[in-house]
Amino acid sequence: DDYRLVAGSRKMVFFDQERIRHEPISDDGPIRFAIYNTELLTIFTASERTVKIWDALLGSVKTRFRNVTASDITAACLDDRQRKFILGESNGCITIFNYLNGAPMKKIPQCGSQVVQLTYLVTSKALLAGFGDGAIKVFDERDISECRLIRTFDETYRGGLSCLSSFEAASIVASGGEGVSLWDLESGKCDEVLKNPGNAEITTLLFLEPYPLLLVCSSDGRMSLWGVQHSPLKGTCVLSFTNELPPGAMVSLRSGEAVLPMVGGTEGGSEDEESVEENRRRRAAEGLVMSATLSPEAEGSSPEFSLAKTQSSSSPVSSAWWDGECLYTGDQGGHLRKWSLRRALSKIDAGALEAVELGGRKKIRLVGGGVAQEEATFSDVELVWGLERAHDQDVTSVSICADPPCIVTASSDRSVKLYALDGSPLGLLLQSVKEEATNPQWDFPFDVEAREAIEASELSRLEDFVKTAADGYASQPDKPSRLDVGSERRKKNRKGRAHNKAGLSDKEQAHQRVLDALASINTQGEIAGRLQGGVPSQRSNLLVGDPKLRDKNRRLPPKIAAENPLSRPPIELKGMGPGLDKRHRKEGGSEGTRFPKL
Numbered sequence: 197d198d199y200r201l202v203a204g205s206r207k208m209v210f211f212d213q214e215r216i217r218h219e220p221i222s223d224d225g226p227i228r229f230a231i232y233n234t235e236l237l238t239i240f241t242a243s244e245r246t247v248k249i250w251d252a253l254l255g256s257v258k259t260r261f262r263n264v265t266a267s268d269i270t271a272a273c274l275d276d277r278q279r280k281f282i283l284g285e286s287n288g289c290i291t292i293f294n295y296l297n298g299a300p301m302k303k304i305p306q307c308g309s310q311v312v313q314l315t316y317l318v319t320s321k322a323l324l325a326g327f328g329d330g331a332i333k334v335f336d337e338r339d340i341s342e343c344r345l346i347r348t349f350d351e352t353y354r355g356g357l358s359c360l361s362s363f364e365a366a367s368i369v370a371s372g373g374e375g376v377s378l379w380d381l382e383s384g385k386c387d388e389v390l391k392n393p394g395n396a397e398i399t400t401l402l403f404l405e406p407y408p409l410l411l412v413c414s415s416d417g418r419m420s421l422w423g424v425q426h427s428p429l430k431g432t433c434v435l436s437f438t439n440e441l442p443p444g445a446m447v448s449l450r451s452g453e454a455v456l457p458m459v460g461g462t463e464g465g466s467e468d469e470e471s472v473e474e475n476r477r478r479r480a481a482e483g484l485v486m487s488a489t490l491s492p493e494a495e496g497s498s499p500e501f502s503l504a505k506t507q508s509s510s511s512p513v514s515s516a517w518w519d520g521e522c523l524y525t526g527d528q529g530g531h532l533r534k535w536s537l538r539r540a541l542s543k544i545d546a547g548a549l550e551a552v553e554l555g556g557r558k559k560i561r562l563v564g565g566g567v568a569q570e571e572a573t574f575s576d577v578e579l580v581w582g583l584e585r586a587h588d589q590d591v592t593s594v595s596i597c598a599d600p601p602c603i604v605t606a607s608s609d610r611s612v613k614l615y616a617l618d619g620s621p622l623g624l625l626l627q628s629v630k631e632e633a634t635n636p637q638w639d640f641p642f643d644v645e646a647r648e649a650i651e652a653s654e655l656s657r658l659e660d661f662v663k664t665a666a667d668g669y670a671s672q673p674d675k676p677s678r679l680d681v682g683s684e685r686r687k688k689n690r691k692g693r694a695h696n697k698a699g700l701s702d703k704e705q706a707h708q709r710v711l712d713a714l715a716s717i718n719t720q721g722e723i724a725g726r727l728q729g730g731v732p733s734q735r736s737n738l739l740v741g742d743p744k745l746r747d748k749n750r751r752l753p754p755k756i757a758a759e760n761p762l763s764r765p766p767i768e769l770k771g772m773g774p775g776l777d778k779r780h781r782k783e784g785g786s787e788g789t790r791f792p793k794l
Contacts, residue, residue: 218628220637221610223248226589228269230606232597235278236295237642239604239625241612242269242283247298248627250612255638256629261298265291271314271325275337282323284311290325290335292343304335304343313360317381322346324362324369324381330354332371332379349384361401361410366549366560368425370410372398378410378424388431390422402516404523406548407541408562409434411523413513419525421540426549426560434544437574439527440510447584453619454533454582515594517603522580526591526605533582534619540576581619587611600641614640 201211225244232239238258239250245268249259264283271284275292280301282292288306293299308327315324316337323335323343332349349369356373363369367381376390376398392398396414403410408427412420420436423429441447447454511529518524523535547565551558587607595604602622603615614622623638 218626219610220624220626222606222612222625222627223610224627225610226592226608227606227610227612228592229272230593230604230612231272231274231595232604233274233278233295234597234599239612240272240274240281240295241606241625242272243610244268247281247283247293249295250625251632252640253642253644254632255623255625255635255640256633257627257631259298261293264293264298264300265289271311273314273316275316276318276321282314282316284314284325286310288327290314290323290343292337302337302339302341302343307331307333307345312357315360315362317362317364319364324360326357326360326371328357330357330371330373332357332360332369332384334381334384347384349379350386358398359401361403363403363405363424363549365405365551366408366424366426367551367558368403370401370403370424372401372412374398376401376410376412376422380425387425390431399512399514400516402518404518404537405520406550407546408549409544409546411516411518413439413516413525415512417510417512417527419513421544423546426562427546427565429544429546434546435540435572435577437577438510439513439525439533441582442574442579445579445582452583452585454579454584511590514590515592517594517596519596524594524596524603526586526594526607528590530587530589530591530607530609531582531584532586532591532594532603532605532615532619534580534617536578536580537576539578540572543570543572543576583615583619586613586615600643602641614638616641 199213201213203209203211222241223243223246225246227241227243229242230239231241232252237252239252241248241250245263245265247261247264247269248257249261250256251258265285266289267285267287269283270286273282274280274295275282279295280292281295282290284290288308288311290304290311291300292302294301304325308325308329308331310328312326312328314326316322317324317334321336321338323337324332325335326332331351331354333345334347335343336346337343355375357371359372361370362381364381368387369379369381371377371379374395374397375392377386378388378390379385380387390412392412392414396416396418398412399415400413401410402413403424404421408424408429410422410424412422414420417439418436419439421434423432423434441454445454511527511531513525513527515526516523521536521538523537525531525533525535527533545565547562549560550563551560553559586605587609589608591605591607593604593606596602596617597604601617603617604612605615606612612625614624616622622641623635626635626637629635
């Protein structure tokens with residue numbers, strides 16, 4: 197790829213041209229997180245203090261946000277609508293950003309040591325945060341301007357925290373450090389402390405939803421399943437195995453693919469290459485193993501396999517993902533493996549947890565489950581496939597995409613890779629590719645036409661709904677519109693302004709209307725006389741609205757001089773306010789009775 201230009205006359209001059217070589221990397225620093233955004237068809241990556249948004253269809257960078265945090269990014273997640281990304285820093289701060297333009301929206305000031313993990317709780321729209329000093333806090337994310345602290349977990353059991361996992365449907369939170377603690381999400385109380393055998397540090401925790409089981413991965417390379425709340429298996433280790441290739445597994449020297457030979461093949465058992473190749477073909481036909489390694493050139497010859505070195509393949513799991521049937525693990529050795537737990541779960545028979553509403557309150561109940569007839573062992577865990585050279589360094593992030601079905605992995609080797617669910621490689625994100633350009637090493641299996649058809653169908657359904665609603669509204673009887681009401685109000689205002697020209701102010705007109713309304717009401721003396729037997733009293737002849745009543749203690753009601761007030765006829769109310777005459781006529785009153793209107 198290098199060139200040398202030679203120019204000669206009396207002298208020979210040599211010019212060496214060295215072509216610039218770009219490293220096949222996705223970022224300049226170790227990548228901590230890689231998350232696929234199903235709504236916007238992008239991939240979110242975070243490294244050191246930089247965030248990149250990649251076009252998932254092209255495999256090139258779409259947007260860069262440099263130095264968005266004051267310290268290194270240690271935790272990240274997306275909200276439920278995938279319109280915001282949330283970052284936790286090594287200094288304990290948490291900031292929420294707009295996904296499209298990177299603008300900071302809300303910030304939670306430093307409330308602990310390093311942020312270890314962030315989890316968005318979809319149902320309650322809250323943010324679960326775990327800190328390195330053991331603090332676990334829940335923040336309300338619904339407010340547009342701030343994140344209010346809702347709950348702080350009990351500090352009695354606080355210790356070093358290295359990982360965190362949540363089972364929102366069952367209201368369970370698990371925290372790991374030197375040991376494992378199970379918490380109630382609603383109350384923040386510690387329900388159980390699991391006795392982890394040995395002194396190994398916990399590296400990864402993962403709930404196998406909907407089963408009441410928790411996967412605990414430790415620094416000695418072991419993986420174990422523990423029962424949790426709402427299950428008779430609570431606090432019991434039901435399965436334990438090591439993150440290593442099973443005995444007899446063989447690894448392809450060409451592709452790094454790990455397989456198990458078929459049982460009962462030809463003589464030679466697990467080391468027979470024909471048995472291994474037959475097993476690979478069977479798994480490829482079932483969509484369980486890398487189909488890319490079965491090239492046409494290799495059909496006539498078996499690939500080179502060697503017996504796996506079990507001692508060197510055991511590494512602590514650094515990231516894991518559960519899809520409901522299979523477990524995907526990435527470890528500190530750069531291995532990516534897929535495990536099937538069907539046989540083990542059938543023996544454990546743990547049942548499933550579900551949330552129900554009873555009496556307006558959330559209840560968690562166990563569906564199914566029984567007494568295990570057999571004990572699950574490592575032989576019940578099946579290795580579906582393994583990629584022993586998935587990354588050169590530890591795998592920091594493993595996530596599964598539902599549409600299209602694929603695996604996105606990130607590593608400290610500064611790369612983000614894409615794999616199919618059968619283990620076949622699909623591409624590598626390259627930062628050297630220009631924006632909006634097509635990455636030659638990227639093959640994202642997304643059906644654009646199917647997505648456009650779905651969106652067109654949803655748009656058509658929405659248009660039909662709006663049209664139906666509009667037709668139903670048009671069929672209703674006519675009602676006075678806002679314009680009509682406004683015009684009537686303007687007419688009244690014009691009349692009022694015309695009356696103002698007579699020389700009275702608005703205040704004087706209001707006072708005059710009150711006096712006119714009260715002028716026809718009987719005097720206090722007449723009212724008191726009627727109450728005393730029909731004889732008018734001479735106590736006062738002042739009208740009710742006369743200002744001189746201020747000197748007559750007008751607040752005192754007329755005195756009823758009667759031994760038995762109940763023997764007197766009831767008081768008749770007249771002219772006590774606007775609209776009373778209309779109501780009086782509706783209730784059968786006299787037509788001749790008229791009251792003034794205010």
